[in-house]
Structures are given as C-alpha cells and as structure tokens.
Amino acid sequence: MGYFLDRLSYFTKKRTAFAGGHGMLVTDSRQWEDGYRGRWRFDKIARSTHGVNCTGGCSWRIYVKNGLVAFETQYTDYPCTRPDLPNHEPRGCQRGASYSWYLYSPHRIKHPMVRGRLLALYRAERESGLDPVAAWAAIQQDPDKRRRYTAVRGLGGFVRATWDEVTEMIAAANVYTIQTHGPDRIIGFSPIPAMSMISYAAGSRYLSLIGGVPLSFYDWYCDLPPSSPQTWGEQTDVPEAADWYNATYIIVAGTNLPMTRTPDAHFYAEVRYKGAKVVAVAPDYAEYVKFADLWMPARAGTDAALFMAMNHVVLSEYYIARKEAYFQEYAREFTDLPMQVLLRALPDGCYAGGRFLRAADLVASLGQTHNAEWKTVVYDTRAQAFACPNGSIGFRWGEDGKWNLRPEDAADGGRAIEAELSCAGHETVMVKVRFPHFATGESDTLERQVPARRIRLADGREALVSSVFDLLAAQYGVARDADAGRRAALYDDATCAYTPAWQERITGVARADVLRVAREFADNAARTRGKSMVIVGAGTNHWYHNDMNYRSIISLLELCGCVGQSGGGWAHYVGQEKLRPQAGWAPVAFALDWARPARQMAGTSFFYQHTDQWRYEKVDADSLLAATAEGRYRGHSLADYAVVAERLGWLPSAPHFNENPLTVCARAQGAGAGSEAAVAAHVAAELKSGALRFASEDPDDPANWPRNLFVWRANLIGTSAKGHEYFLKHLLGAQNGVLGRDSEGRGHREITWRDEAPIAKLDLMVDINFRLNSTGAYADIILPTATWYEKNDLNTTDMHPFIHPLSEAVEPGWESRSDWQIFKAIACAFSELGARHLGVRADLLAIPLMHDSPSELGQPLAVRDWKRGECEPVPGKTMPQLRVVERDYGAIYQKYIALGPLLVKEGNGTKGLSWDTREAYEALGDTNHKVTLKGVAQGLPSLENDIGACEAILALAPETNGEIAFRAWRALEQKTGLALTHLASARRDDKIRFRDIQAQPRKIITSPTWSGIESEHVSYAASYTNIHERIPFRTLTGRAQFYQDHEWMRDFGEAFCAYRPPLDMKAADSMPAALKDRPHLMLNWLTPHSKWGIHSTYNDNLRMLNLFRGGPTIWISEDDARSIGLADNDWVEAVNANGATVARAVVSQRIPRGAALMYHAQEKTVNVPGSPTTTKRGGILNSVTRVIVKPTHMIGGYAHLAWGFNYYGPVGSQRDEVVLVRRLDDTEIDWRERPLDDAREAALDPPRRFALGEEGP
Amino acid sequence: MNTALCSPSYRVLAALLEYPDAAFRSRLPELRAALAASGFTSKERIVLEEVCAWMANTDGLDLEALYVRTFDLDAKADLHLTSHLGVDGDRNRGPDLIRLATHFEDAGWALTTRELPDYLPVVLEFAATLGDEAARDLLAGAGEALAAITARLEGIDSPYLPVLRLITRRGAPDIPLARPVETPS
Structure with missing residues (x-):
C-alpha cells in the first residue's frame, strides 16, 4: 500500500491562508464589482472630437449605451512619430473631458425657438391670407411692428416652433431681402472651418448659392497676424507642435502654452530636457513663464521695442562686426535685404525710403518684356551690375519657369548671380535718410546716414538707390564699422533708438538680458543653421500695432536664418486656421462647384461700418501718419480710408452698392450690355458718374443696411463682438450700455453723415447652436443643432499633422439636426419661395483684386484713384472686378445637395494653381451615389448627407488624395520650373476616406497648399519648401520682406518695422x-x-x-x-x-x-x-x-498685399483700451x-x- | 385615459408638465375632466384645477413663452432630474441616465421619445405604471432634484409651483402641500 491513492492527483484544498498568513481567502460576495465592470461595458465607442475653436484638435473615445452618451476619454492611437521624437498623445484636456455635459445640460437648445412677438406677428399676417414673403414684408414695412420684436432682443420671450414653420420664416426673410434690398444684405458669420468643416460649409454653401455673404473671422478676431502676409505673402503657416522639440533655443512671447495649447505643451516641457534654453516674454507671471530659464517681463504692448533692440545687436555683431556666412547666404537668397530701393528726396535735402526699384525703371527693362513693373532688382556682385533675379511676383503670372528662388539673372540665360547686401565701401554717396519714429517723447524721425548708388533710369532721370539692408542697418542706428568699443558704447546709449539701453526705459527689461538673449539666439542659429524659434501669440498680436510687434520678431528670425528650418522660425498660435484639405473644401463650402466667384466680405470693416463704431471714432487718422508721409489722403478719417480701399478694389464690399445688385445688373442688361464685360463697363460708368455709390459711402442709409444675419458655430455677440455694446445698439436695436457720443467721428470726406444713428439694422438674426449663449439670447430665431457627438464631420489643426473625424455617436438629441441638414432644410424652403418670387436672376458681384490670382497685380508703382480723376475706373485693375453670376432661385436646394459640374468644366485648385479633377469627381458619383431628384442635380454626386460631403472634400483635396497632390505639384512645377513632384510621389496612391479616419487619425499628404512638408525626416515646419525647394514666397519680391514699399505703408511709417507704443484709444479720457x-x-x-x-x-x-x-x-x-x-x-x-x-x-x-x-x-x-x-x-x-481699423491693412491689388478671405485685411484689435475700474x-x-x-x-x-x-x- | 395604468394620477401630472402648444391646449378640457377620476385627493384636485384654469385663461403664446422661460431656459428649473444632482452627481450623469433607461426597459417599457429618461414627465408616466407605493418610492428617490426645482419655482413665483409641490409631496408626504420646500444646501 502506498500513499498514492490517498492523495488526489488533480485537486488540492483551497488554501484559506497563504503567503505566510499575509494572504487570506474569503468567500464574501463579489457582486459589487459588477458595478465597475458595467461602467466599462458599452454598446459602442465612437471616435469624435470637439468642434470648438481650439488648436488641440484632440481625438476622443465616446462611450455610448442605449443611445446615450456616458462620458468620453482620450484616444491614444495617433500614428507614431519617428525615433527620438516624443509621440503626440495623450491629447485632450479638462475642457474636452467635460464636453459630454453639454449634451444633456440645461443649456442645450432642444427645439427650434422663435421670439414670441415675432411669431405672433408672422402668424397673424399668415392667417390674414398672406403668402410667407408677403407676410414678412408686411412686418418689415411697418416700423411699429418691426420695433415690437427688435426692441426686446436679449430680453427673453422665446417660444418653441416647428422646423417647418421656422424654415419658412427664414426662407421668406431671405427671399424678401433679395427682392427688396439685394442678396448681399444677407450675411453669415461662422469661424474656423478647420474645426468642423462640414458644419461651416453647410451655411457658407447655402449663402454662396443665394448670393449671401460669409464674413471673414480670422482677421476680425485679430488672430490673423497681418505681419505674415506682409512678410511672406502667406496667411499663417507655422510649425506643428512636435517641431518645438527640434528647436535648441526658444523664446516664447505672449502665448500661454500650458494654458491654451494644453495637449501640445508637453513638447515645450520635453525639449528642455534635451538641453534647449527657454526664454519667456510676458508682462505677468503667466504659466508659461514657469517653464522658462529666463523671464523678460516686458511691459504689455512693448514687444517691438524689446525685439528691435535684439535686432540691433544681431545686426551689429553678425552682419557688421563679422559677417556670419550662413546668415549672409540666407539673407541674399531668401530675403529682400539685397533688393534695391529708390530714395525719395524730401524738401529739406534729406531722403526717405521710396518704392522698390523695378526692372521697368532701367534701360531695356533689364531684358524683361513681361510684367517688368512687377520685377524687383538687385545688384549682382559677380557682374558688378544691376540684375533682375528670378522669383519676384512679375514672374508668377503670365509666364512659366522663372518663378523660383534660384540665384539667377532672369534675363541672361539663367546666369548665376550673387546679390549684394550692402554697397558700403562702393557707394556713390552717403545721404541723410529720415526714418519715421514713433516712440513717445522722441523725435518723429530718425536721421541716419545711408550709402547709396546714383543710377540713370530708363526715362533719363537720375536716381539714388540703396539696398534694403543698408536702409535697415541705418534705421537701427547700427555702427557701420567693426570697432568693438564704439559698438559697446552704443548699446549703452539710451538716446539712440533701438539700442538695448533705449529699450530698457520702454519695456522695463534689463539691457544686459536683451544683449545676452540676442547673442545666444543668434549664436545658436548660426551653429545649427536656424534652430532658434520664437513662439508668439495673442498677447503680442492683439494690439493695434500688432504688425510692428510681429515684424520685429520676424526680423530677428529672418536675420538669423531660422524661417523654413526644422526646429526654427516663427510659431504663431492664435486662432485655428489650418484647414488642411482646403482645396477640396473650398468648392463645397463656397459652392464654387456651381458658380464662380463667390461673394465674401472682410469681417472687421463690415462690423466697423455696420455696428456704427466708426461714428464714435476718436482716433484721428492723420495722427498715425509718418512725418515723412506724402499723405495724399491727409484729412481722411479711418472710415474714409476703408471707403477708398473698397472703391479701388482693395477690400471687398458688402453690401456692395446703394442699390440691389440684381437691379444694377438688370439695368445694365436692359441698356444693352450683353456680355459680362459690357455689364462691368456699364456699372463702372455709373460709379464714375456718381449715379451708383458704394454702400460704405453711406452706411447709415437704410438702403445700405445688412438685413439678415446667420450665426452658426459661433458666439458672435457674446464672445467676439469687439464693441459688444455697439452691436447691441445699432445692429440689433437692443438694450445697450454705450456711454459715449455717437457724433465723435462726425468729420468725414467720403461718407455721408446722418445725424440720427440707425437702430436695429437687422430684420432677422438666426442663431444655430447646441447651447444657449449670448448670441442666442439676442437672436430672433434659434435652431437646435447636433452636438459634436451627434454628427459626421472633419477636423484638422496646425498643431498636429493628422486629419480625423467627428462622428455621430448618438442621434441628434431632441429636435436638433446637424448643420448640414439644417441648411438643407432652409435651402428646401427657400427654393419653393424663390421659384415663385425670384426666378432666375443675374447677380452683379464686386470682387476685390484677389491674392494668389493674376488680379493681385493691380497698380504697380503708385496709387491712382479713379474717383479723384487720377485714372480711369478699370474693373479688376483700378477698381473691383465686376462679375455676373446667374442665380436660379428655384434650384438652390438641388444645387445644395449635389456636387456641381464646374469642378469638371473648370477644374479645381488653390493658391493660384489649378488641376484637372474629373477622375476624383466621377469616383465620387460611385462613393456617394448620384442624385435621383429631377432637375439640374440629377445624376451628379450626392451631397445629401454629411458623410457624402466629407467624402467630397477628402477626394478633392491634395492632402487626402495622393493623385491630386501629385497633380498639384506638377502644376507648380510648370509655374516654377522646379522639380517638385518628388514631395508627393511616395504617397501618390494614397486615398484617405472617411471610414479610414474613423479607424485612426491619418497623417496628411504633402501639398503645395502649404509651405512645409509631411515627412518621416522632419516635423512640419512652415516655409520649408521656400527654403529647401526654392519656391518663392508669394510676395512682391518673392522673398521674405523686411521692406514694404507701398505708398500707404510709407505714409503710415511702416515701410520698415518701427516701435509704435500702444494706441491711445481715448475711451477713458472724459469720464463723468x-x-x-x-x-x-x-x-x-x-x-x-x-x-x-x-x-x-x-x-x-x-x-x-x-x-x-x-x-x-x-x-x-x-x-x-x-x-x-x-x-x-x-x-x-x-x-x-x-x-x-x-x-x-x-x-x-x-x-x-x-x-x-x-x-x-x-x-x-x-x-x-x-x-x-x-x-x-x-x-x-x-x-x-471698440474696434478700430488700420489703413495699412486695407492695401490691396499689390502682390502679397492683396485681399483674400482670412488672408489679409483690417484686424479687430482690442488690447489698447484703458478702463476705469472701481469697487462695487x-x-x-x-x-x-x-x-x-x-x-x-x-x-x-x-x-x-x-x-x-x-x-x- | 389608459385604464390599464395602476396610478393614473401620475399620467395626469405628466401631461400637465408638457409643453403647452396648441395641441396641448386643445387637450386641456380632457385633462380637467380627468382630475376628478384619477385618484387625486380633494385638496390636490383644487390645486390642479386652479392651474388648469390659469392655463385655459392665458394667451397661448404667452403660456408657451412662460414655459420656455421657466423650464427650457432656466437651468434651475430644468425638468431633467439628473441635472440637479450637483457637481459630484454630475460626474455620473451619463451612467445615471443609462441606468434609468435600463430600469424602464427591465420593467418592460420601451422609450418612444427623443426625450431623456430623466425628464420629469417621462418619470411620472413611468410612475403611473407602478403601484402607489412603488410610485411614491420612485419620487422619493428623486426628492433632491424635485426639491431643487420646486424651490426655484417658489423663487420666481411660478404658476407651475403647485404642480411641482404636489409631485414632491407624493414622494415626501411630510411636506405640506402649501408650504415652501426648503432647498437642500
């Protein structure tokens, strides 16, 4: 007998104690754990994001059970970065994690709502037997009825209504407005399409189809940095956040990274562990200061003084005392520093900087027969002669192959040249040049010695020219000799503008810190070929003279060769404008698939005029002029300048004229104008004679009021209404707190003054939102929209390189609908009334001279004003383009739901390029199905649902369709004569579809829409292709420009960057x-x-x-x-x-x-x-x-200084204000x-x- | 009135709190008639009759505007019960809603509305399917939220106050019908 059978082979007794008594087995119920298990058991997890105007663009998991959202957590599946670079995730902050609260919150807008008094009026008119349009007319034409509801805007009184009833009212209002006042009186405001592109496109597509007006927003927010178009001809292009990690020296100025760039701030933290030095410029001890090795507490609004002092040091030590080879090479080839500038004689024997010398100025136009007035000139040290190098704007239009940055003489068979930075030592004469100066309590000009060459012009006259570099060094007061002692003494000279000692008094920052940081920044850049970076933001940009603040910083970066280099350059993070698949989105968003061009308007000038903030203007435009100004518009008010800019075709205008554009067009056609050109000529003649006037000449005439306003994806009134109280008073006619007098700005030359200021210009304001905010509170109709977990859409940001979706995790709550469906319903209601009341009409559009189009070549040498008889009004040259678009007002719905045929007929494109898009278009007919509804849309690719709209964008955009990217690069190859398709060839077969990005965020494909590349070797860095592929900047000179030679730039003293103190707005200088x-x-x-x-x-x-x-x-x-x-x-x-x-x-x-x-x-x-x-x-x-406009932002038709939607234009600054604060x-x-x-x-x-x-x- | 309901008075209360659009107003006589036959106490009937009379005598759009102002646009009187659970309760709001929907399903009811399961009329209608005690227990469980809404209606002197007070009292009978309900601090 053994023990074997006494023991079980397969079992042992459960142990009640183990681990030496430290562990114990208990038999209590463990059912309670199911509660936690259940919490993580869901029907599905959807991928979405938050369509708020945030640069995060973080991807989120949305947990759904029983059709209800439980909560959200961060997704962590972004494609990996490369070795030695931290990954992007985790992305998502406390705000995003709170979003699901809104879905079921008391603030959720659950039903369509109408202001009760308006609904009562409307129903009464309808019940009396009137048709919807007649009912709306009856209300609008009776001032008492109208006042009944406009006067209680903001005071509650809403009732619910049905979708059918509200869409009928909106359609009736739109039809009535088009009929009575014009389609250009129907305005739309929605910002930042990149965050939810389809939702944005819904409203803008509807508006564009009926001839309404989407307003620009990026400029209005003052997030747009005008310095960027001024310098590079580029709206805003910045490094992705990961590129911070490639920098080895970073200055952060006025942008609170951990606070506002929360999911990206980790790169800012991590790069320090790699050894990068971080310097923070901030007036307060902000969160980002805590990360820094050095805090430079510059007084608010004085950044330009600080950075210009650094530029003084860099110029002295890296350009004069020794010539840093990398900086010299960079400056010669990629900046305008070697470009030649004509000097303009002043009455006192001194000179001032004039315009750039052009090929056309010189004998035989330096061999240029085409656009010679638009080609700038350098001095070639090899040939010891002036030469016209490739790449200036004149090469961009009307000829191929020479719009590039190869250092070549464009005329002489592409002979290699070396552009001279300075003629010092070879000058004909030294002359005294006056530079405008604005520092408080100092002389209004700086008189400086500049070396110049005397040349003979083609017309036989003699002239003096200097390089931009020689003028710049003079403006900064840099000692032109290499004597170290003199240089050091100058640094300590507080009486010499732009020295470290001088800035100390203005900024409060110690001169030693300025000196040290300038040297470190430049030294680092010289040794790394440009890995010095400045991260900037609203704290620096939201000032009236924001372009001075920014140009001072950009100058530092350009002088140090940092722009376009991985880990270097200008990193501006304000506002969210990187709509990556832009070229695919624009035709959908502005209905360019059905009609071209689209009507658009500059937000800032619109609101300045139409909220009547100009009536309160206390800032005299003359006080802003430079002492050296020619000032041909001296005596004009700021609002007058806007009128001039509109009539010269520089800025857009909407409403255009003091008459309905349908009427204007019909009158021209009635007078026999058959073609578009004949209509344009007729209208130009009417404008010249004064029979027709621009609406901005009399913004308070009821004929010129905007009448309908749609606000969606926005909080216009409660957030972004600079001059909030003026909006309430004049636009809405609501209770308001305006305390100033509406006659402060009474003196005008271009504008008709009306003693009585208008109240309640808008007949109708529609707010579309998922939450009730201040805009809804003032609206007449509120429509409930789907939240960011209830619709399908696309999202991109500049901070990371991915495209990813918003997804319909649950159905839209209550009666809400997605924006795409809302505008579809409005379009449907509109078409029915439009067919009956409007039919087919010809609409006249006044379109400005657009950037990135041939019309950016407006007036090359001087400003000529047709209204003053200085030239003829020539549409598209000296005045706006006047274009005719046919509108079938019964077919708006059909066009809304189908991708139109113009994409095949005229192709698609962006930034001055165009390519064939037929294959992508035809493929969409299969992906999206074809419209079956009879009419113009039948058989075309369907856009009936939001996923279809997403697919259209993805298929048409180079960033998401490799074949399109390849074609886009090929188009640019032809224009530039450079080999470029290699940038996209590796991904030519990639097609990113909506279901792909629902599975995982996808990195976009390199496209000529942007100046950086998507690559496995470098992070996205702006201007990378300008430097590494030699694609010109889209500026006059084709280079990054220190110098702005336009007449108005020179008049206002900003040809060069200058320090301008915060503006005295005078709003608090006469308090009771x-x-x-x-x-x-x-x-x-x-x-x-x-x-x-x-x-x-x-x-x-x-x-x-x-x-x-x-x-x-x-x-x-x-x-x-x-x-x-x-x-x-x-x-x-x-x-x-x-x-x-x-x-x-x-x-x-x-x-x-x-x-x-x-x-x-x-x-x-x-x-x-x-x-x-x-x-x-x-x-x-x-x-x-209160918003205030700046004339230099109105310049147009001048290469890079030309209008484009959210590209250039007046910006709505708001940080110069002073307030009285008291305890209550x-x-x-x-x-x-x-x-x-x-x-x-x-x-x-x-x-x-x-x-x-x-x-x- | 569905005779299969165990506690029809809750169905009447649910109906009274719905949006007073034209359809609602046309049903008002039916509602008033039901007051007598639905298991209300005589005191309750008097209170509710007054409310119905007020509704009947008020201009339709004014009534609608008052409803929107009171319940749609004022977070403090939101009829969605789980919105009143404070910040700590709020963290679990999504799971709470899911639990409530599951509870209805477990009881054999499918929701046919796009309303949330915690919308007071939805909860009241569910209560109508329960026996008196179970219905009172259900409302007692919602006591905190009901008290918050009632307190707000008290503060703005709302004509809907008697309805909410009555409902609150069903779950907390020690609270008198006519006395203000204390707000939980």
Missing part, C-alpha cells in the same frame, strides 16, 4: 465726475484666454465653473487693489465710453500694476449682475472695447430679474445722466 470722484484705477485692459474655457465654450459648463469662481472675474495686482481698498472677490465694475462690465475681482501678485486682466469670453449668461453705471446687464469683456458695494449689485414693463422696454440706452462728456442731471 460720478465715477472719477470715487476711488478708482485706470488700467490697461488685457483679455487673454483662460484655463477653464475655449472662448465662451466651457465657460458655462458646470464642471469647469466649479474649478474656479463660478462666474466672471477680473484679475488685478495686489498693489493696485490695495490703493483703492479692494479685496479679493469683491465685485468690481470696469467702465469706459464703450460701456461697462461687472465681475468679481481676483487680487493676485501675478499681475503687474496698471493692468486689468479679464479672461476672454466669460459669458454674460452666467452670474453677471447689472452695471450700476449703465443700468444694463453687466456685459462681457468686449463691453469696454454688495448693495449696488442688482441681478435685474424683473418682469419686462413698458418703461424698461423703452429704455434702450443707459440713462442720459451717465453719458460721457455731458452734464449731470
């Missing part, structure tokens, strides 16, 4: 005694972005509100607060002539004295009491701002929750006794 006599502070109004919101989104999200004070706050320095007895969390009121806003004070050591910091876009719908001064609701950050007692807090009565309804304006500059009661 009631405010002045109590303790108060006068503070600069700074409005950066916050940690708890993306613009106004998330600022009303309970999860985010709970993380801070739960309502609006204003940050104030401890010392300032103490001086007026203000304690943390006290209520404060900020007031100036523009209005007032009320918030809690955050008293902090972080803030410097003299500044009030109110985080951008805290909603007035959340915990904002009334303002004691205005007696209206306390307002928003923009209640104390709790007893002064009035939440204004009272029923509406007649007296309150009648009191649209603040009480008269508070009106500024007027007597008390």
